[in-house]
Amino acid sequence: MSNSTSTNSRAVNYTVSLIWGFVLVPPLLLILGWITKGVMSNDFHRVDTAVTDFLRQGSSPLLTKVVVFFTHFASSHIIIPLAILLALWFAFSKKLYMHAITLLIALTGSYLLNEGMKAWLQRARPEWEHWVAATGYSFPSGHAMVSTAFYGMLTYIIVRICRAAGKPSAYIGVAGALLIVAIGLSRVYLGVHYITDVSAGFVAGGIWLIACMYALGWMTREK
Known part of the structure; x- marks a missing residue:
């Protein structure tokens, strides 16, 4: 394939991706606004209670340990050092400087946006028993939002690297999505969030993820 054809192909892919973003x-x-409105008017109380009861009905000490293991993947003492190490690896080993910067922006931005939304909406934590320690407001779930943005961005970067090398990448996308879902549901099981907190975290994190993905696409596209 000639350089001209390769450049044109990348330009087309970038344009299509941009359209999908819009x-x-x-x-x-709209979904985020709908969830927020329902939460503020307490319309989703029955749904929140029913989902928590469903997830907890099969609880056991072993299952709780497994769930806590997954929830820690979005805890600050794990995800921040992981982000720094991965960014350094992308920058100095792979020479992917923009990828490293965007990964850190995805994490930092999601943290700041989440704190801002929580301070604005001020929803209290669920009243049922918490099986892990949690402080601050409940809506939207920080674990769900941050994991969506960070692990979603990490998955996107790895998929790009695999495709550039001609390697299969579909399984990476599936693994990334499953990890994000597991982290989100773990917060409901552990009693520190409602399912609406987690759903809003997924959506808000997804919006920020899309913004970061297209920022990376713009910074790395060939002129």
Whole structure:
């Protein structure tokens, strides 16, 4: 394939991706607004209670240990050092400087946006028993939002690297999605979030993830 053909192909892929971004973000914003409105008016109370009861009905000490293991993947003492190490690896081993910067932006931005939303909406934590320590407000779930943005961005970067090397990458996307879902549901099981907190975290994190993905696409596209 000639350099001209390769450049044109990348330009087309970038344009298509940009269109998908414009298609996906408005519905996600509407969904986030709908969830927020329902939470503030307490319309989802029955749903929140039913989902928590369902997830906890099969609880056991062993299952709780497994769930706590997954929830720690989005805890600050794990995810921040991991982000720094991965960013250094992308920058100095792979020479992917923009990828490293964007990964850190995805994490930092999601933290700041989450704290801002929590301070604005001020939803209290669930009243049922907490099986792990949790402080601060409940909506949206920080673990769900941060893991969506960070692990989603990490998955996207790895998929790009694999595709550039001609290697299969579908399983990476599936693994990344499953990890994010597991982290989110772990917060409900452990009693520190409602399912609506987690759902809003997924959506808000997804919006920020899309913004970071297209920022990386713009910074790395060939002129």
